[in-house]
Amino acid sequence: MKVPLLDLKIQNDALRTEIDEAIKKVLDSNGFILGSEVQTLEKELADYCNTKFAVGCASGTDALLLALMAFDVGAGDEVITTPYSFFATASSVTRLGAKPVFVDIDPQTYNLDVSQIAGKITERTKAIQPVHLFGQCAAMDELREISGKYNVPLVEDAAQAIGSEFAGRRAGEMGAIGCFSFYPSKNLGAMGDAGFMTTNEEALAQKLFALRVHGSFERYYHKWVGLNSRLDAIQAAILRVKLPHLDSWTEARQRNAATYRKLLTDAGLTEQISLPKELENARHIYNQFVIRVPERRDQLREFLTGNEIGTDVYYPVSLHLQECFAYLGYGANDFPESEKASRETLALPIYPELKIEQQEFVVGKIAEFFNL
Secondary structure, eight states, rough: BOOOOOHHHHHHHHHHHHHHHHHHHHHHOOOOOHHHHHHHHHHHHHHTTOOOOOEEEEEEEHHHHHHHTTTTTOOEEEEESSSOOOOOOHHHHTTTOOOOEOOOBTTTTTTOOOTTTTOOOOTEEEEEOBGGGOOOOOHHHHHHHHHHHHHHOOEEHHHHTTOOTTEEEEETTTSSSSEEEEOOOOOSSSSOOEEEEESSSSHHHHHHHTTEEEEEEEEEEEESSBBBBOOHHHHHHHHEEEEEEHHHHHHHHHHHHHHHHHHHHTOTTTTTBBBOOOOTTTEOOOSOOEEEEEHHHHHHHHHHTTTTBBOOOSSSOOGGGGGGGGGOOOTTSSSSSHHHHHHEEEEEEOOOTTOOHHHHHHHHHHHHHTTT
C-alpha cells in the first residue's frame, strides 16, 4: 500500500470540470491580473475569516512582507516572532532591514511561549508576529493583552491556519493584520503561488491594496514604495471553486486526526510517541498532523519511507541556527524547546481523502518499527 504525505490529484480531479470552466471564463475575459474574480474572492474570504477586508497578493511570503511594510517596519526595528516556523516568518523581517527577535515555543502547541514575550519588548519593537502553527492558533487572548499594554500591533502568520479559531474567533481577525498562504499543499490551495491578508481597519486595508501594486492607488502615482504582488485572476477563479468545500475538507482532516489518536493509542504507541495537543477552546484545522518521536525519529522516518509512507519534518533546523541568520548572534541551546522540536517532530499524512485503511497501515508500520 502507498500512502503519500499529500495527494492533490484526488481533490483536483473531483473538481476538474468546475475548475476548467472557471479558468475558461478568465481566458475568455482576457483579464488576468486582479479584476472582478479577485475582488469577489476577497469579499468571500473576508466573510469566511469574519473580517471587514481581505486583500489578495502573490504569496503567503508576500503577505507577511506587505503586512510589515504597512507598519513601516525598517532598518533598526525589531519584530518578535518564533524560531520554529517556515523560513518566511523570519525572512520577511530581515528583508526590510529589521531584526527578528526570537521567543521560544510552548512544547505542546509549538506556538509562541507568550510568557517570554514581555521580556523581549524594547523601544525598537515594531510588531509581534505569532504563528498559528500546523493549523492551531497561538494563545491570542494573552497576545492581544500584551499588544494592547505595549501598543505593539499583532501580525498573525496564519499561513497554515485558514478557518482555525481561538475562543470563537477566527485566525486573521484577532490581530491587526492576518497573513495567509494558498500554496497548493495548504488546506485551501491554489494551483500555484497565491496569498492574502485580512484586517478590520480600513486605513490598513487601503494601504495594503496600494502596497501590493507598487504603492500606488492611481497608475504611475506612488504614495509608497510597494511590491508587485498581485493575485492573478486564474488563481482567484480556482480558489473560488474550492472555497465552498473548505469546511468539509477541514472536518475530514479532523476526523482523520481523531482516527490517528485512537489507532495510535490502541496500538500502545503513546509511550514511544507523543500526540498533537489540541486546545479545548480552539478549532484545530490540522494542516499537519505532527507527532513527537523522542528517540530514533530519523530512523522511523526512513523506515516509513521504505514502506512507501510519506512523512516530513517541520522543521529540521530552528531558524536561529540557519546559516543566513548567523549574524544575529544566536547559538545552540538559546531556544531549547524549538531545537528539541526540530529533532523530534514528524508529520504523518492527514489530507482529507485519506482512507482509514491507509491510516491503519501507517500505524501498523509505526508499531512494527517499535516492535509492538
